[in-house]
Amino acid sequence: xxxxxxxxxxxxxxxxxxxxxxxxxxxxxxxxxxxxxxxxxxxxxxxxxxxxxxxxxxxxxxxxxxxxxxxxxxxxxxxxxxxxxxxxxxxxxxxxxxxxxxxxxxxxxxxxxxxxxxxxxxxxxxxxxxxxxxxxxxxxxxxxxxxxxxxxxxxxxxxxxxxxxxxxxxxxxxxxxxxxxxxxxxxxxxxxxxxxxxxxxxxxxxxxxxxxxxxxxxxxxxxxxxxxxxxxxxxxxxxxxxxxxxxxxx
Amino acid sequence: xxxxxxxxxxxxxxxxxxxxxxxxxxxxxxxxxxxxxxxxxxxxxxxxxxxxxxxxxxxxxxxxxxxxxxxxxxxxxxxxxxxxxxxxxxxxxxxxxxxxxxxxxxxxxxxxxxxxxxxxxxxxxxxxxxxxxxxxxxxxxxxxxxxxxxxxxxxxxxxxxxxxxxxxxxxxxxxxxxxxxxxxxxxxxxxxxxxxxxxxxxxxxxxxxxxxxxxxxxxxxxxxxxxxxxxxxxxxxxxxxxxxxxxxxxxxxxxxx
Numbered sequence: 334x335x336x337x338x339x340x341x342x343x344x345x346x347x348x349x350x351x352x353x354x355x356x357x358x359x360x361x362x363x364x365x366x367x368x369x370x371x372x373x374x375x376x377x378x379x380x381x382x383x384x385x386x387x388x389x390x391x392x393x394x395x396x397x398x399x400x401x402x403x404x405x406x407x408x409x410x411x412x413x414x415x416x417x418x419x420x421x422x423x424x425x426x427x428x429x430x431x432x433x434x435x436x437x438x439x440x441x442x443x444x445x446x447x448x449x450x451x452x453x454x455x456x457x458x459x460x461x462x463x464x465x466x467x468x469x470x471x472x473x474x475x476x477x478x479x480x481x482x483x484x485x486x487x488x489x490x491x492x493x494x495x496x497x498x499x500x501x502x503x504x505x506x507x508x509x510x511x512x513x514x515x516x517x518x519x520x521x522x523x524x525x526x527x528x529x530x531x532x533x534x535x536x537x538x539x540x541x542x543x544x545x546x547x548x549x550x551x552x553x554x555x556x557x558x559x560x561x562x563x564x565x566x567x568x569x570x571x572x573x574x575x576x577x578x579x580x581x582x583x
Numbered sequence: 584x585x586x587x588x589x590x591x592x593x594x595x596x597x598x599x600x601x602x603x604x605x606x607x608x609x610x611x612x613x614x615x616x617x618x619x620x621x622x623x624x625x626x627x628x629x630x631x632x633x634x635x636x637x638x639x640x641x642x643x644x645x646x647x648x649x650x651x652x653x654x655x656x657x658x659x660x661x662x663x664x665x666x667x668x669x670x671x672x673x674x675x676x677x678x679x680x681x682x683x684x685x686x687x688x689x690x691x692x693x694x695x696x697x698x699x700x701x702x703x704x705x706x707x708x709x710x711x712x713x714x715x716x717x718x719x720x721x722x723x724x725x726x727x728x729x730x731x732x733x734x735x736x737x738x739x740x741x742x743x744x745x746x747x748x749x750x751x752x753x754x755x756x757x758x759x760x761x762x763x764x765x766x767x768x769x770x771x772x773x774x775x776x777x778x779x780x781x782x783x784x785x786x787x788x789x790x791x792x793x794x795x796x797x798x799x800x801x802x803x804x805x806x807x808x809x810x811x812x813x814x815x816x817x818x819x820x821x822x823x824x825x826x827x828x829x830x831x832x833x834x835x836x837x838x839x840x
Contacts, residue, residue: 548779553810
């Protein structure tokens with residue numbers, strides 16, 4: 334079994350349609366996709382309430398149509414605190430989704446994230462938090478792993494699934510190493526050799542999840558980061574599916 | 584299978600497992616890759632890349648299936664002499680250029696002289712657009728990508744020289760498809776092409792004639808390059824073209840040397 338913990342769907346190109354992604358993933362042996370939508374008609378960094386709801390409706394529809402293959406992550410924004418909490422209730426407390434997605438509306442260290450973090454703890458739902466160290470400069474309000482650490486320290490009971498190991502790099506691995514409530518997925522760039530091996534050594538395989546960030550990235554190439562890594566078979570299994578199953582209570 | 588873009592040597596910024604000729608070959612062979620075109624990593628940063636070429640050629644003497652690719656810098660006054668040495672003393676099979684790391688314009692007079700001289704020596708020229716994601720570079724060494732349009736312009740104006748576009752990305756390959764497919768003297772290696780079902784989609788747009796299999800090892804995980812092929816569910820003809828036959832044509836492997 335392989336679970337891809339980081340996939341995006343939408344309806345703004347033929348490439349992000351859920352059936353296209355399920356078909357492509359299955360050719361690489363990936364059975365379960367954990368999907369969020371950052372916008373029905375395009376990635377929205379600061380979505381309105383309507384855009385947030387329509388994005389999440391894409392995911393709810395995908396879960397209904399492909400219950401064997403799809404697990405849902407609810408996209409919300411600290412820019413709309415009340416609306417976001419209501420959306421989390423709709424999609425997770427009263428719905429089938431299993432996690433919360435935060436992108437670049439605010440840094441993970443921003444106090445505006447705190448109500449969402451408290452809600453996540455209440456529902457035992459991990460937060461999938463985008464993070465990156467870009468030497469060319471992060472986007473406005475784009476979190477670094479150091480920002481994620483601030484959130485993890487404020488809320489030790491919160492499970493944070495930090496996106497983009499290969500964007501975090503060696504510095505990012507060093508940042509998060511002391512915080513066992515931060516996990517990281519293997520997305521975030523080219524299949525650079527030896528990065529995953531370093532991460533396994535630095536934070537342990539039990540804190541790493543396979544994630545592709547498809548459709549912008551390819552399932553096969555991203556999977557090769559894990560299946561081609563010089564790590565133990567136990568570690569590989571943890572990364573490919575066991576950790577996602579455990580952390581998200583799938 | 585033939586890998587048209589692999590490396591040996593040391594990278595300043597992190598260790599690269601499998602970067603000696605012996606280790607590289609073992610790893611390539613383990614994935615079914617029998618031959619590779621190999622350039623020296625040190626050629627990117629040495630003030631005189633010919634020193635890296637000579638180190639590489641000496642190291643590869645005992646590895647006939649690893650074929651040396653020389654790094655030249657047309658901005659240096661001795662590039663012609665270095666090209667002659669690479670051809671006459673060593674079994675160099677291709678030239679690799681880094682216009683971004685070596686800071687010159689591919690369409691400058693000096694660079695075009697080298698491109699023409701390569702054809703006179705029956706050598707294809709790999710123009711490397713990037714070595715690593717610019718966002719992940721060391722802050723002391725942020726090197727912008729080479730504009731693929733500069734390669735297209737050179738290939739258009741120097742039609743007898745064979746060009747291989749190194750490390751092209753999906754978005755570049757798609758946006759420049761019309762221009763690239765019109766150029767019979769251009770190939771592109773697919774180590775950096777990535778998107779959902781990227782290779783199958785690329786074949787729909789390009790056909791197979793211009794596509795060359797490459798790993799970008801030891802920078803990249805070799806397995807990712809292999810899985811990219813498998814995902815595309817290639818026919819026998821497609822597989823042979825991309826992994827072997829096109830490389831034989833682009834690098835003129837049928838000539839005796």
